Amino acid sequence: PPVAPLGRLEALSFLASTKAPWRFLELAKATQSQVFRIRMPLPLDLFIVGAPGLIREICSDITSDKSIQFYTPIDAVTGGPNIFTRSSRDPHWKTARKKTALAFSSHEVHRMNRICHEHVDNWIKTFLGPIADTKQTFDPSHEMAKLTFHIIMESAFEYKATDAEFEHVNKHFEIALREYSTKQALNSLRKVFGRFILEVQRALASCNELITFATHLLKSYHDNRSKSAQNTVIKLIDGLE
Numbered sequence: 001p002p003v004a005p006l007g008r009l010e011a012l013s014f015l016a017s018t019k020a021p022w023r024f025l026e027l028a029k030a031t032q033s034q035v036f037r038i039r040m041p042l043p044l045d046l047f048i049v050g051a052p053g054l055i056r057e058i059c060s061d062i063t064s065d066k067s068i069q070f071y072t073p074i075d076a077v078t079g080g081p082n083i084f085t086r087s088s089r090d091p092h093w094k095t096a097r098k099k100t101a102l103a104f105s106s107h108e109v110h111r112m113n114r115i116c117h118e119h120v121d122n123w124i125k126t127f128l129g130p131i132a133d134t135k136q137t138f139d140p141s142h143e144m145a146k147l148t149f150h151i152i153m154e155s156a157f158e159y160k161a162t163d164a165e166f167e168h169v170n171k172h173f174e175i176a177l178r179e180y181s182t183k184q185a186l187n188s189l190r191k192v193f194g195r196f197i198l199e200v201q202r203a204l205a206s207c208n209e210l211i212t213f214a215t216h217l218l219k220s221y222h223d224n225r226s227k228s229a230q231n232t233v234i235k236l237i238d239g240l241e
């Protein structure tokens with residue numbers, strides 16, 4: 001693949017910024033290729049792939065664990081190893097994947113779709129309709145994230161979250177993910193000297209907030225006397241050893 005016209009330090013800087021997606025588009029035009037290489041101040045270069053066919057081939061390649069390479073930094077956000085960051089060949093997590101797959105039976109998918117439709121209809125009636133009538137503007141990415149959060153909380157975790165809880169989780173998830181999955185992934189020294197960096201300490205505090213919310217979610221499920229007898233996601237997660 002062609003090498004992008006980008007300095008190593010410049011690459012490190014822009015990859016950790018919010019402008020990275022747009023910069024990728026600019027580099028694709030500059031290299032006239034959907035696949036290009038960015039030289040990094042690290043042992044390995046970074047390959048950017050924007051060709052759907054090639055992406056499909058990479059994702060279906062059974063000789064490597066893409067989840068390990070890409071999602072491992074999320075361990076810091078979730079408080080430890082998780083289903084996304086451990087090899088599909090790992091016996092424990094392979095069993096976990098098989099067990100949680102039961103939550104996506106046709107019956108459960110129909111139930112989750114019904115909840116999804118209810119939330120979307122309610123959002124249209126209570127939010128989108130009034131906004132359209134008054135010709136106001138809104139941030140669609142924020143609203144879609146909030147809507148998705150509410151749907152997942154109820155359909156997968158049997159929990160009816162509030163808008164305040166979404167704002168709280170969204171805020172801390174962004175802080176934590178930006179630090180651990182982007183900045184530290186590109187600059188390992190941030191992990192070594194984290195105790196002296198305010199942003200790293202702030203990200204650690206955000207991780208603790210997310211873990212606290214997850215603990216609250218599980219406790220609410222335990223205290224729920226009308227929990228579903230079906231194989232909901234949280235029921236299967238709670239049953240994992």
